[in-house]
Structure formats: C-alpha cells, structure tokens
Amino acid sequence: MWTCRAGFESHLFEELAWAGASPRMLGEVLVESETRPSEPPVFARTGIRVLTSLPSEQNLDPMAGALAERILDTLPKGMLVLQSFTPDSPEGNRLADEADALLEAVRARLPADRLLEETWRAREAGATLVELCVAPGVVMMGEVPAREALSLSPGGRQRMRRGADSPSRAAMKLEEALVNLPFEPGRGEVCVDLGAAPGGWTQRLVARGARVIAVDPAKLMPELAHHPRVEHVQESAFAYTPEEPVDWLCCDMAWRPLEVAQLLAKWGRRDWATHLVANIKLPMKDKNPLLLRVRHILTEEGGWQGLTMRQLYHDRDEVTVTAHRGQ
Template identity: 75%
Template sequence: MPAQTQPPQVGRWLWTCRAGFEPHLFEELAWAGMAPRLLGEALVESDSQPGLVPAFARAAWRVVASLPPGTPDVQADAAARAIVSLPGTAPWVLQSFTPDSPRGNTLAAVAEALEAAVRTRLPSERLLDDAARARESGARLVTLCVAPDGVTAVGAVSAREALSLAPGGRRRMRREVESPSRAAMKLEEALDGLAFEPGRGDVCVDLGAAPGGWTQRLVARGAKVVAVDPAKLMPELASNGRVKHIQESAFSYAPEEPADWLFCDMAWRPLEVAQLLAKWGRRGWASHLVANIKLPMKDKNPVLLRVRHTLVEEGGWEGLTVRQLYHDRDEVTVTAHRLR
C-alpha cells in the first residue's frame, strides 16, 4: 500500500472496494492482465475492465480527470469542464464518494460540497436526479472521487455497465425493525441486484437459516420457506405456517420436491458448500440460487476460483455472479440460475 494516496491516471479505470480487500481486488485484476496499481485505501486502478467482473470490486469508472489540489471553486470548475466535454448526449447522474476507510470517511462533507458546487455548474437539463432510472434512461454515472492526501478525480461509466448505481458502490439497505438479524440486509442487497425476486407462493429452501433473517425476508414476500439448520429459529418464525423448519444438517437434507429458489448462508467451509450447491444444481433441485460464501482465509482468490468452477462445471449453474456486496464482510454473494 503506498504511504500516500496516488492520483489515478486519466483514461485508466478506477476501482473501489471494501477497505482491507485492495490486495484481493488487485490480484483479480492482475490475473486478468489489467496491469493494476494500488492507489491507496479502497482504491485500485487498472488498464481496462476485465470480461469477468472482479468479485471484490464495489464500483468502477473510467477516469476522465485527475484534479490538482486547489480551492473548492477551482476544483469544481475543472470537474465541470471535464464533464461537459464528455462525448455524447446521455443524461448524467452526478455522484460523489470517498474511499470507505476511516481516513476516507472523514472527507464525506468535502465530497458533498464539491458535488453540490459541480452540480450548479452543469446544464440542469442534462442532469438526472433519480439514479434508479439511470439504466432505463441510458444515463452515464459521473462520479467525483474525493480521497485522502488531496486526491480528487472525476470518473464516468455508462449506467448499463456500472457495477452499482449507488455512490461508491455503497448500497445501504434500510434496517428493518422487525428483522431478526443483520444478515437480512445482505439478502436484501443481493435481491436488489436481481432482475426478479421470489414472490407469493414460490418455494424457497434456506440452508443455514437460523436465526431466521433471510427466512423472515422471504416470508415477508409471500414465499413458502423450508428452513434447514440444526440451530433454532426465532419463535415467531418457528410457529409461522409458511415456514417449515428442518432441524438437521444441510449436507444430509434432500428436498421432497424441487424448489424455485435455493438460498444458502451456511457458516461452513466454502469448497464443501460449493459441492453441496453443485449437487442441488446437478439434481435440478432448484431454479435460482443466492448464496453467501464465507472466505475467512488469507488467500481468497484461489478458493473463489474453485468455488466458481465447482458451481458451473459440476453444478451446471448459469449466469453466475460473484460479488462482495456492501453488506458482506469476509464473504461474497453468489447468484445463478438453472433451467429445469
């Protein structure tokens, strides 16, 4: 890690990740031949975007300007000039972020002020306020990165290619008061990234379900849930008519009939979990998969490679996505589907 944050180079790609995971993101980009460079906490730069989305990336942009230190007005003028000279007529969604690290987070107010100053300098008819509509509007995400050591940059990416529509990829989910565990937010974020989600009457199997955060969110959507976990569920779930608790190991459980969705948040060794999920795929026991894979080991990428290989080659799972979501810690979220 450089002692001081390095400014990104114009024309290259700027990536951000969870602080502490820069070496893993760097390694993924290096393996893909993208000539990465560590810029500082939560920031990595590369030549271009690899075909396979790096699991440890939260968001990425092509760098359109690297702003020298200056007064807020001078920086806002320079950022606005760079944005206005972007080719094309796509609407802009203007955002700002700071690296998600203790030092980066102290700059949140500076980033907000710069964003506000740049906004006033841009033609208002080009600005789209609602990031949720960015993809359907063919908009471009234009992002101001305000990092420690006076590093400020402007990046842009088409919303349709963007890894996340949230500033800096920080997709904060509202904490539901009735939700029994923090884990529920991981599920909400994972479902938010899918084209469709489980609904009324869908049969969901939840492996490693206790105490029941995921099961609760699925039941709230009207789904029927088979919750498999030797541990106890929250009492209100255990007595819910739409929840069947199978109090045994997921490794010995076999469904009576195929499910629509397979969920898995088991605290267990990743390669063994991948084998189990591959068995579900091979046997056609579920059509859609959402799984949280724990990666407590130091060398995460070699394990992830094997997890991917097992799910696709041995399980026949398709459309695999592997991402460390904002709410994921030492873990990644996998989604996939399989047509029965």
C-alpha cells in the first residue's frame, strides 16, 4: 500500500501500472499494488507490505484493545519502530485521535525491548518499520525494512519546522531532501544556489556552515546579502559559470522543467559540482512522461549518478531530485 499527496493518486497509479505492479485505487491518497517496483515510485510518500487489514467502526476507541490483540498476532519479529497515521485527506485527518489510541494500545502490549524509540536510528539498527494506517472503515497494519523505507515518518509525512526568520517555505523542501540523504552540506563546503532569491535555501546552507554562491538577478534578504559566507552573483542561473568546481549544486527555480534539467545536466557533464539537490516544477497534466525525459537528461546527458526523484511532503506541484558525480 502506498500513500501520496492528495490529487496525485492518478500519477502514482500510472507509475505503478507502467512498472507492471497491478495497482488499484484504495481511496483518497491511498493506492495498492500487487508487487513493489524495483524503482521507488516518484509520487509515493511511503510504501508498506500489508500484513493485516481489519474493518473498523466510525468510533475506533472502544475497539482499540481488541484490534491491538489481533494486530499483535501478525507483527514481524525483531526490533520494531511502531507508528500510526491516517490518510492525508480531510476525512482521514479526522481519525487522528483513533490512530493515536490504536498505537498506544499496541505499544502497551509489546515488551519495551522490542521497540526502538530513536526512529532516526532505524536504518543503522536494521529495524523494521511497522505502520498502523487508520482509514475510513478500515485499519491496516504493514511493514517495511527501515533500510528500504521511502520515509521514516508516519505515512511519509516528514514535517519540517519553518524558522521564524525564514524568507519562504522553500527552506522546508531543502531540509526534507537532506534528511533523506546519508550526508549533507557541511562546514567549509561550497554550495551554488541557482535561483536563490529571496534566500530560503541559502539561509539553511549557511546555517550548516557552508559557503554559498547565491545566483539570482533579484535581491537576497538583507542579512544574507551581507553575510560573510554568502557571495551574491546577480545574473541569470543559465548564464552563470563557476570559477572552479563546487561541492553542492542546489536549485529551486520556478522555470520550465526541461530547461532546468538541461541546465543541471550541463553542470554534471562539465563536472562543476559533486552533489545535486534540485526541485523540478510540474505544472502540466502529463507528469510521468515528462519525468522520464528529465531522468534521461540528468543521467544520460548529464552523467549524474545515484539519481533519486521524489515528491516530498513539502513539495507541491513539483518533485525533488538528488544525485552525485564520481562516487
């Protein structure tokens, strides 16, 4: 079973169908498939192998204990990270209290040494992520090895905190992308931020200790424009050429997707950057065919390796891509 952003069910369904996974719509933001594709679906927030599916009443609280007992019988062995979620839709979100009650009922019946409390350690600990999905009329329990999980957040909803001084919500997209990478921009590394203004991504990179070359004809927020580790180049991202290769190329431009892909491919082809984090805007209806072209441009023409392409929780009509060169 897969979760996605509301309104993107048909795109996720199409991806799974193209992969021969025999998908079926379950309801708003939920799609199931018979198999798990070898390539993670772009529009999936999370995916779990369903072990138990039980009907539920409108009010789940009185049934939580009985449902928990039935769920215990099918829990996987070993160390577990146990979470609950509801579909990210108006109808699903109204069931949040029921999901919390069921989670607590299951937790109360498990030995403490079966549960890994530090979710961020799940992959290195070899734990299994167990998700309890409370949806209208049904409760599902599923699992996925943490090392294979698309997200370690319940239902794939990786909420990031927006700082009070953040100039835009764009910073949360970068934060979420970096959470899912095994490494991130660090102290002393050089990052180029294409289309930087007003400075959401630049701000977060500087906070990590990086030096940032912010490329944008528009102005940055004042505290960034005068920051000692920020160099503002006021020209088009398409015209800019770095003086020497940099560690990270970051890009969140509201521009035509194929032109942005060609620009990112140029950086890869010329070995101008080692790591890539970028957003590709998708205002069109036929998103999957365009993403195939973007993937081809970045990998075959640009030489970027280890490409990931995901619609993250903080993405809207867009996807986030990450990649690297020469590793």
